[in-house]
Amino acid sequence: MRRGARAGGDPILDAQRKVNQADDALAAAEDAQSGTKITAPIRGTVLTVAGTVGSKVDRGATFITLADTFAMQVEADFPEADAAAVAIGQHATVGLADHVGHTFPATVVQVDPVGTSDGTMVRYGVLLSFVEAPEHLLLGQTAAVTLRTGAVDDALRVPSTAVHDVAGGRGTVRLGAGESRTVTIGLRGDQYTEVTGGLADGDLVLRSW
Known part of the structure; x- marks a missing residue:
């Protein structure tokens, strides 16, 4: 061994070898990244993407938000008088603004046990599931729900x-001449009330007073 020589090889060659290994590891990582596939755990529609190509995403962060639009349900509110007659399993129809002239069969899957009041009327939430969901449903879109809770014959x-x-199956209406009249009522909803007695076909009734 010559004086001044170090055991273990040339440090410059060792450093270059480490650089080459790091370059190879980086190239392999880049190749793996370019071929990375993100697989969704469910079938759905992409709602948001939190980044662009090349963005850095931290572990545990949400990058893509999906919605299961194939099993979407409809939320509806029913007035207190109707909600008492709504039960799980009842059949209904749902109309959508982007499907004019078409209705879709649905089934009641949940009825809220507690109602909410707007100061005028108590309403209960009802959840409905499509029998066969239409394509291209949108989250939050408006739906019109029709559900028959009962029927009354010979009613206005x-x-x-x-x-x-309104109390005890009776209520008060005001006729066009200003006369107040007590009437017997049947089914009562948030838009219409059935009058089974006290009015005749053709009587003029004030819409509000």
């Missing part, structure tokens, strides 16, 4: 705002 229908002081 008036706006619910025209019937006041």
Whole structure:
């Protein structure tokens, strides 16, 4: 061994070898990244993407938000008088603004046990599931739900705002001449009330007073 020589090889060659290994590891990582595939755990529609190509994403962060639009459900509110007759398993129809002229069969899957009041009427939330969901549903879109809770024969229908002081199956309406009249009522909803007695076909009733 010559004087001044170090055991273990040339440090410059060792450093270059480490640089080459690091370059190879980086190239392999870049190749792996370019071929990375993100697989969704469910079938759905992409709602948001939190980044662009090349963005750095931290572990555990949400990068893509999906919605299961194939099993979407409809939320509806029913007035207190109707909600008492709504039960799980009942059939209904749902109309959508982007499917004019078409209705889709649905089934009641949940009825809220507690109602909410807007100061005028108590309403109960009802959840419905499509029998066969239409394509291209949108989250939050408007839906019109029709559900028959009962029927009354030989009844007149008036706006619910025209019937006041409802209690014990009776209420008060005001005729066009200003006369107040007590009537017998059947089914009552948030838009219309069925009058089974006290009015005749052709009577003029004030919509609100």
